[in-house]
Amino acid sequence: RIANDQTMLEIALVENIQREDLNAIEVALSFQRLIEECDLTQEGLSIKIGKKRSTVTNYIRLLKLSPEVQLALIDKKISQGHARSILSITEEKKQSELLKKIINEGLSVRQTEELVRGKSEAKTHKGKRKQALSFTQQKFKEDLSLFLKTGVNLKVDESGKGAIEIKFRSQNELAQIMQSLDI
Numbered sequence: 001r002i003a004n005d006q007t008m009l010e011i012a013l014v015e016n017i018q019r020e021d022l023n024a025i026e027v028a029l030s031f032q033r034l035i036e037e038c039d040l041t042q043e044g045l046s047i048k049i050g051k052k053r054s055t056v057t058n059y060i061r062l063l064k065l066s067p068e069v070q071l072a073l074i075d076k077k078i079s080q081g082h083a084r085s086i087l088s089i090t091e092e093k094k095q096s097e098l099l100k101k102i103i104n105e106g107l108s109v110r111q112t113e114e115l116v117r118g119k120s121e122a123k124t125h126k127g128k129r130k131q132a133l134s135f136t137q138q139k140f141k142e143d144l145s146l147f148l149k150t151g152v153n154l155k156v157d158e159s160g161k162g163a164i165e166i167k168f169r170s171q172n173e174l175a176q177i178m179q180s181l182d183i
Helices: 005-018 024-037 042-049 053-064 067-074 080-086 092-105 109-119 135-148 171-180
Strands: 152-156 162-166
Touching: 024 042, 024 053, 024 067, 042 053, 053 067, 053 080, 053 135, 067 080, 067 092, 080 092, 080 109, 092 109, 135 152, 135 171
Parallel strands: none
Antiparallel strands: 152 162
């Protein structure tokens, strides 16, 4: 049987992903390309390559890092754990500052996570201190955002109470979110 161009691309990319010598960014780019060019979901890709969906999600999230941080990951100056911690910082300048601190001080992933948590504390509207999200809460927020294909905010105060905010730009998008949630 003759495979069409898309199937051949899919096979080539999946074989490429299975190589041992790829760095995390190369894997992430391959995952992203497979999803876009072969019209796959993260779940569909995870089944094709035999990895958990969360693994696929975590690799793709690495592409949101600033180019400087991505390069440090490629050059093995930081680990994927460090990179995932840096992801919670959106400003490139602050990502760069944290990257330098990790490299210069030889911070562990745990120390980096604690540093990021400390930096992300802020006041809420009511004056209660907003808690920095734990790694698990941050991951849940990002996974929910990817699942719903829209922005999600998760707010937790000192007492442990909080709220989940799901953003949408149109009634159509709201209907899609409701369908995803089976409401």
